[in-house]
Amino acid sequence: MATPLHPQSPPPVRPSSRSEFEIAIVCALPLEFDAVCLAVDEFWDVNGDSFGRARGDQNLYTTGRIGNHNVVLALLPGMGKVSGASTAANLRHSYTELQLVLLVGICGGVPSPGGSREVLLGDVVVSQQVVQFDFGRQYPGRFITRDDASNTLGRPDRAIRTLLATLQTEHGLERLEEGAAQHLASIQCTASAKGRAVTYGYPGIEQDRLFPPGYFHKHHGQTQCLCHESEHPCPQATTTSCKDLGCDVARTVRRQRLYARQKSKVFVGNVGSGDTVMKSGLDRDRLAYAHQLIAFEMEGAGMWDELPCVVVKGVCDYADSHKDKVWQPFAAAAAAAATKAVLRQYSQTDRQCRSKYTRPGLQGIPPTQPS
Numbered sequence: 001m002a003t004p005l006h007p008q009s010p011p012p013v014r015p016s017s018r019s020e021f022e023i024a025i026v027c028a029l030p031l032e033f034d035a036v037c038l039a040v041d042e043f044w045d046v047n048g049d050s051f052g053r054a055r056g057d058q059n060l061y062t063t064g065r066i067g068n069h070n071v072v073l074a075l076l077p078g079m080g081k082v083s084g085a086s087t088a089a090n091l092r093h094s095y096t097e098l099q100l101v102l103l104v105g106i107c108g109g110v111p112s113p114g115g116s117r118e119v120l121l122g123d124v125v126v127s128q129q130v131v132q133f134d135f136g137r138q139y140p141g142r143f144i145t146r147d148d149a150s151n152t153l154g155r156p157d158r159a160i161r162t163l164l165a166t167l168q169t170e171h172g173l174e175r176l177e178e179g180a181a182q183h184l185a186s187i188q189c190t191a192s193a194k195g196r197a198v199t200y201g202y203p204g205i206e207q208d209r210l211f212p213p214g215y216f217h218k219h220h221g222q223t224q225c226l227c228h229e230s231e232h233p234c235p236q237a238t239t240t241s242c243k244d245l246g247c248d249v250a251r252t253v254r255r256q257r258l259y260a261r262q263k264s265k266v267f268v269g270n271v272g273s274g275d276t277v278m279k280s281g282l283d284r285d286r287l288a289y290a291h292q293l294i295a296f297e298m299e300g301a302g303m304w305d306e307l308p309c310v311v312v313k314g315v316c317d318y319a320d321s322h323k324d325k326v327w328q329p330f331a332a333a334a335a336a337a338a339t340k341a342v343l344r345q346y347s348q349t350d351r352q353c354r355s356k357y358t359r360p361g362l363q364g365i366p367p368t369q370p371s
């Protein structure tokens with residue numbers, strides 16, 4: 001479904017070269033990439049990629065238009081920091097005029113950031129800052145994150161800061177959430193119309209279960225594995241569902257928003273990025289408190305080494321041991337929809353204030369020219 005364009009925006013035309021692309025969208029998982037593709041209004045590479053790549057760049061790109069922006073899409077070869085860093089380095093070599101890089105997909109959410117807000121599965125987080133929480137020193141029995149500015153990765157450039165500031169006004173956020181809800185419905189419709197195996201439907205509030213951080217995902221009955229005598233689950237428990245283990249739904253935390261939920265909310269804040277999958281409610285809450293985090297993901301820190309990016313990710317679990325994959329498709333679609341809404345807002349920021357991209361902290365060093 002085509003997006004109506006902003007009345008003052010220039011008509012979109014097919015770019016003639018890579019240098020005309022100012023926006024990149026990067027995904028770590030095929031599921032995330034597919035959801036973003038459903039948000040693309042028009043593809044420029046239906047007859048093959050005519051834009052090519054810089055020498056040595058092994059990324060594969062998809063190009064197209066979302067609203068009135070030309071966008072280049074890249075899928076990471078795997079999850080984690082190294083994958084994010086190498087893809088971003090190549091992306092930067094091939095597409096030298098990028099102004100905005102969005103890292104789009106799914107993440108683990110902090111259920112109650114700051115103790116007052118309620119984040120639900122299917123909500124979307126947008127990064128104000130990316131915090132590398134696993135950068136520090138491992139002492140016997142404990143890890144100390146470096147508590148200085150170096151674990152908070154650079155500052156986005158002015159145009160991105162303007163965009164993020166807009167998204168923190170009630171008006172801007174409301175408009176973003178309304179736009180995202182419309183785009184989500186469109187993505188779901190398109191997926192159904194195309195007969196996709198994944199249709200990105202809402203799994204239902206009964207599937208949104210939050211257990212207290214100290215309630216562990218393990219065998220709860222009398223079993224030979226002795227799970228019930230320990231805080232640590234046996235290896236088999238980590239790959240077994242809550243239902244089969246007997247995790248008690250009566251222990252779930254009540255959330256006010258859950259039964260009144262109408263659409264995905266968008267939260268702007270610090271996103272923690274590390275190379276380990278967060279699967280512990282206690283560690284999640286400890287790190288969230290220490291760094292004012294709203295979510296955890298795995299590629300942002302690596303990307304930031306090369307390109308300042310904005311993380312836009314849908315919450316598919318609560319970063320605890322009970323996590324499963326039920327919410328991943330919906331969360332991926334919610335993130336893709338929010339990305340489209342973010343781009344709509346971005347088109348309304350003053351183009352004059354955009355400065356040509358320079359690496360954070362290295363202002364004045366021009367980006368590498370394409371070969």
Ligand SMILES: [Zn+2]
Binds near residue numbers: 236
């Ligand atoms: Zn067990």
Ligand SMILES: [Zn+2]
Binds near residue numbers: 322
């Ligand atoms: Zn469980």
